[in-house]
Amino acid sequence: MTDALLGTRALRSLLGEWKDGGGPLYQALYDRIRLLVLDGRIPAGTRLPAERELAQALEVSRTLVTSAYRELREGGYTTSIRGSGSVTRVPGRANLAVDAVGGFLDFTKAIMPASPGIxxxxxxxxxxxxxxxxxxxxxxxxxxxxxxxxxxxxxxxxxxxxxxxxxxxxxxxxxxxxxxxxxxxxxxxxxxxxxxxxxxxxxxxxxxxxxxxxxxxxxxxxxxxxxxxxxxxxxxxxxxxxxxxxxxxxxxxxxxxxxxxxxxxxxxxxxxxxxxxxxxxxxxxxxxxxxxxxxxxxxxxxxxxxxxxxxxxxxxxxxxxxxxxxxxxxxxxxxxxxxxxxxxxxxxxxxxxxxxxxMPSILDGRREQLREGRDRLEQLVDERFPSWSAPRVAGGIASWVGLGSAVSSQLALAARAEGLLITAGPRFGLDGALERFLRIPLGYPTAQLEQGMDALVRAWQTIMRNPMPGAQAFGDVA
Structure with a gap:
């Protein structure tokens, strides 16, 4: 049993513009709920709304919601508990459909390598x-x-x-x-x-x-x-x-x-x-x-x-x-x-x-690491993502990259299929906003940063082959 119940209004807010995908609507609903579970916006152990209630709130058929819930259950993202309906869970890595050899590269943590003096x-x-x-x-x-x-x-x-x-x-x-x-x-x-x-x-x-x-x-x-x-x-x-x-x-x-x-x-x-x-x-x-x-x-x-x-x-x-x-x-x-x-x-x-x-000498080393990461990220964005913008930062652990389109959640899912874990923009906000941004960490070694950006190139190509029609209106907004 679980005491955490996600209401229909709250889930509808978290879903955002989920209908704008180019594929079947049940697949779009499944994908969006799956990402919400994976990046923690819907915590594990949360009871999802009943199928009929969610269908009414989203103004779709109950069959559509039933199909999406079935995909979630078969993918290991929910489990059915008698008297509680569908309860979310995070599947083990063996259940995640990832093609990358050697597991995931994790960009969800904006961190630095351990200091050499530890x-x-x-x-x-x-x-x-x-x-x-x-x-x-x-x-x-x-x-x-x-x-x-x-x-x-x-x-x-x-x-x-x-x-x-x-x-x-x-x-x-x-x-x-x-x-x-x-x-x-x-x-x-x-x-x-x-x-x-x-x-x-x-x-x-x-x-x-x-x-x-x-x-x-x-x-x-x-x-x-x-x-x-x-x-x-x-x-x-x-x-x-x-x-x-x-x-x-x-x-x-x-x-x-x-x-x-x-x-x-x-x-x-x-x-x-x-x-x-x-x-x-x-x-x-x-x-x-x-x-x-x-x-x-x-x-x-x-x-x-x-x-x-x-x-x-x-x-x-x-x-x-x-x-x-x-x-x-x-x-x-x-x-x-x-x-x-x-x-x-x-x-x-x-x-x-x-x-x-x-600390002064430790910070000198961190400064060089972050400068290298920042400059290389800016170069990679300029070369590979003409529609993206990486703002010049004077310090810190990450870059808040503008995507030019409201596709951050879709991109994070596609990146997972390329072996990269990265957090979608809405994770840093309230009520499902910030779809036009992606946080990319600056503190990783250059080789790992380049590997992650390669995965994002492939993921970007995937979602551009199946663009979100509603997101195109945001394409040229600075």
Whole structure:
């Protein structure tokens, strides 16, 4: 049995313009639901609407919906449970129709390879590990030496910080979830960017928030007028922002906009959750902006809570992040933490403590990797996809590529058949929008980037042989 029921209105919104394909409508419906399951917009274990209800909502025959549901069941994307109807599941790789030799190339994660210094830091951390073996093995706030190292790093970057302002978490996602649970009551509004990091949407929604989006556009950045109006009119309890190398657009806020946003948040009683996990991944904009909280005037500091991590700089496998906030909130968060986890593993904290002093040299290496990836991606897009646009980004982990047509979901499905896993644009939005965009990561080795782009060429050729008529109207929109 499952308690998760997807309503007909919600599914209809997620489906978007699914009827615009050139093949049979039942196949188009099957393909769209299949992608929604694969990229997580419909979580595994969700009960789909009854066939009759969905047919009425979509204004199609029940036979069509029955055929689509049958394809989903035979493909391993749903299972039939007595009394619950069709419940979604993610099939094992053996059930996925993929022709690629050697499995999938995974572009769904915008990550960097492990930093070369991790192995040595791990060996040296074992010298420090012994003194923790006599203790309980967990600490709600984090080990003292890592809190000191994180605080020192902020201070060096221009934001004076003390260790009692730091709480170490099990990655940035754990920080977002903990803050959402502590700062939000059910029904509170949460201001979010559109597009944005999808797991932040999920954490905020799971805490009961109603999401209020403000757009971030490649080449233009934040809709400043809408941001100000939404802050004033909706009084959101929290606002989740990525002001540096925004994921996925790569945009960064100006110093002036940072100051205005903090002022508006203070007036509205909004706590800004500022995700700076990519904030130091400069390519061209080295050191020109301070951490976001440094732009707060005296009295406004409590409006800004900073989320950090070593996932994008050192290695995602370490799962070490942190929260920077005023000491009172840190104590509140530490008290609330045990219901979800009892602390971050000690050895990983010791490794990060060892590596943080070397961050300048680590970032130099990351800068070269990202510059190589960005420049090669721009070259490949220019050569192979004349209708696409890859905006020039000054840093960050990905490029938010414009496709010229509303075919992102269709392209992601076709790419899967070529051995490439890539996330369709709507995964980064709300209610099925953003079909004209595709996020392509910049941190992969050049050979893998080229392999992935080769797969996208083949996938693009496949969908262009069977174009979406409704998408052609968007072909020349900049």
């Amino acid at each position: 192995a040595l830091a791990t060996q040296r951390s074992m010298d420090d590990f012994g003194r923790y073996l006599q203790g309980p093995g967990y600490n709600f706030e984090g080990i003292p030496e890592l809190r000191e190292a994180v605080a020192a790093r902020y201070t060096v970057r221009g934001l004076p910080t003390t260790p009692d302002q730091i709480l170490v978490t099990t990655g940035a996602q754990s920080a977002i979830a903990l803050l959402s649970r502590v700062l939000l009551a059910r029904g509170d509004r949460a201001l979010v960017e559109l597009p944005s990091y999808p797991h932040a949407y999920e954490a905020l929604a799971q805490a009961g928030a109603r999401l209020v989006p403000v757009s971030v556009t490649p080449g233009e950045g934040w809709d400043e007028s809408a941001l100000e109006q939404l802050m004033r009119r909706t009084n959101p309890a929290v606002g989740y922002l990525m002001p540096d190398f925004h994921n996925p657009t790569g945009e960064s806020m100006s110093a002036e906009l940072r100051e205005r946003t903090i002022d508006q948040a203070t007036r509205a009683g909004t706590t800004l959750l500022v995700d700076e996990t990519s904030g130091e991944l400069d390519i061209d904009r080295v050191g020109s902006l301070l951490p976001f909280a440094a732009y707060a005037t005296p009295g406004d500091e409590r409006s800004v809570v900073t989320i950090g991590s070593v996932g994008k700089t050192i290695w995602d496998g370490l799962r070490v992040g942190w929260i920077r906030a005023e000491p009172g909130l840190i104590r509140t968060l530490a008290a609330a933490r045990p219901s979800s986890d009892l602390g971050t593993p000690v050895l990983e904290q010791l490794i990060v403590t060892r590596m943080l002093p070397d």
